Amino acid sequence: MSTMTEEQTAGAMADTPVGRPPGNRRELMAKLLWIGVWLVFLSSPIEDLINGDHTTRATVAGTLGLMAFVGVYLSLVFRNMGRPFSGRTVVVLIVFLGVLAPVLAYTLGSAWLGLFVYLSVACGATLPVRAAYWAIPASGALMYAVGVHSNEKEARGLLLLTLLIGFAMIGVGQLVRTTVELRKARATVAQLAANEERLRLARDLHDLLGHSLSLITLKSELAGRMLPDHPDKAAQQVADIEQVSRQAMVDVREAVTGYRRPRLAAELAGTQVALTAAGVVAETPAEPDLTDVPEEAESVLAWALREAVTNVVRHSGADRCVVQILRRQTLDGPVLELSVEDNGSGGSGKGPGNGLTGLTERLEKAGGTLEAGRVKHGFRLVARVPAAASADVGSGA
Template sequence: MPRRTPVGQPPANLRELLIKGLWITVWLVFLSSPVEDLVGGGRSTAATVAGSCGLAVFVGVYLALVFRTMGRPFSRRVVFGLGGVLSVLAPVLAWTLGSAWLGLFVYLAVAFGATLPLRAAYWAIPASAVVMYLIGLRTDEKEARGLVVLVLLIGFAMAGVGQLVRTTIELRKARATVAQLAANEERLRLARDLHDLLGHSLSLITLKSELAGRMLPGHPEQAARQVADIEQVSRQALADVREAVTGYRRPRLAAELAGAQVALTAAEVIAEVPAEPDLAGVPEETESALAWALREAVTNVVRHSGASRCAVRLLRHETLDGPVLELTVEDNGSGGSGKGPGNGLTGLTERLQKVGGTLRAGRIKRGFRLVARVPTAPLTDVGSGA
């Protein structure tokens, strides 16, 4: 699926820059009246030159202001300064050159709505509409009356879009902060666990090593016993570390479901993911195998399928072999290259088989479906029941 230009972020490549540029320049249609007025030939050379220069400056400032707001914004002082230039040019040009130039107030309202803080935009947009109407009373009241509604609607619409962009940026920053805090908390937990696991053992090894060193010249047998104790403690510490590392590396289904929601949303895939899995009675090894299946399935959806929708379901079933927990990941994409199961699916099949589970994956009428089933009872119990 082609990547859509994200809201609230600067263009990441030339394609996104062209899309956003096209979206902005499409609104330059309101410049047709001033351009026709300039090329119509009814004005003096001085008026035509002055009008052309004023229009060029107005459009340049407008595009610079709106384009820059999409990326790294100008400082507030620069924004107000450029907005002030537009606020002077629009009335002066419309007052001196006639009703054909009243359309500049549409751009003035757009610039106010897109760049000013919400509270400032609330009074700046109506003020621009009032000024335009007052100038229109002198030139063409009927056209001014029609443009008032347009200026207000477009201005407040852009204010809403600007607020949406700012909120989106804040949400992205908040999400990054939450992820950083979660990583910091995980590091602290790892540090605490390592201290609890190794602190006592290493202290004991140090003390016994010093004791063995003092005993070694005169009491070699007692020193040997201390060395044997050191070996036993170190072996136990190694076993504890291995067990802890295994626990760290084992994925949890709840965490993988949350990660799937984030990954699919980031890839602009409409996701249906259950929030709280029911894992009562499910062994850790079985949960881990199901979590690996979910991770692999979501990775395939994001990287290879080109899907726009993905549904994840987690259900319990009663079968002839006993109760099972079934994970289904279904999308509306192509399912990848179609050259047979890859290494990921082959590895998943082996993982699931170790806990007595099964894996089915393949194309359906409109997309691709992966179904992983695992027994909710330990493998030994399943085997005895069969």
């Protein structure tokens, strides 16, 4: 598959789910919560350091070792928040954890066997699948070999947990990679559908206007030749030209009206293409859930997205743009909110142009609102439309 080829070229280790950078504050909090839950296994080593019968030197060494272990572990799972580690660096850090965990567990006791759970998670989350398949059992075997000398019963209990969590991380990675590929495929399908619709319109316009324009050209030439000697016949030709042009206008209007209302999914696909072509790093959401959203509201939101992206490409000078589509509950009912934020200059700053003025009117007709203005590091446009059709006024009488 072409997607996998690109990932392999970039490095298979750079495409793991835990290492993905959060796209917004909500994703960051979810990531912190996900990683924080697993830190529960540190309770035993910490309690052992506080209440264990260790010498001062052993306690200090254990504290430093635990801090080093946790620091390396967190740097692995967060590695893509900054510049990604190379595959060699990941392997070196995994080996470091694989050495430090048995040293601490062997010297300080069975309370430290929980570190092998983190070793297993790091292997499943950061190593390629084939490497993880043997690294996780090796972690479990190493844990059991160390634990059998101090507390074999506890080592047996942790062995299954270590293996299950490690292989579960492999499954999560595969699931996330599959989801990403499906989203890319969905965006591609939407883009192809939009392109197909454009081609259909082009064919319709060609068929509609080709004959009419040819006829208008012919009759114009005839009228020009008849005008000096036969003004009455020339007038007839001009009348025919008027009739043909009016019919052509009607045909084009009907073709364009029947062509489509702009669809949000198609506009999202086009947004990614347009911003990328303009050299703007784009963050766009997956296809939104448009359940109960009126067609007119979706259409207006699609127009808002097109206008915002056009402004980003033409006027902002931005190199990064984030598009979000969220459902929110307000005092007036549920709304669908579109947010487009860039890190550019925001244009000339001479007030709203014709595009934003017309967009405001469109949104007001659909019962929505528009907010646009400069923010701390760029420009943001927020458009909101009702997420559910308005109830019939007379239904409650």
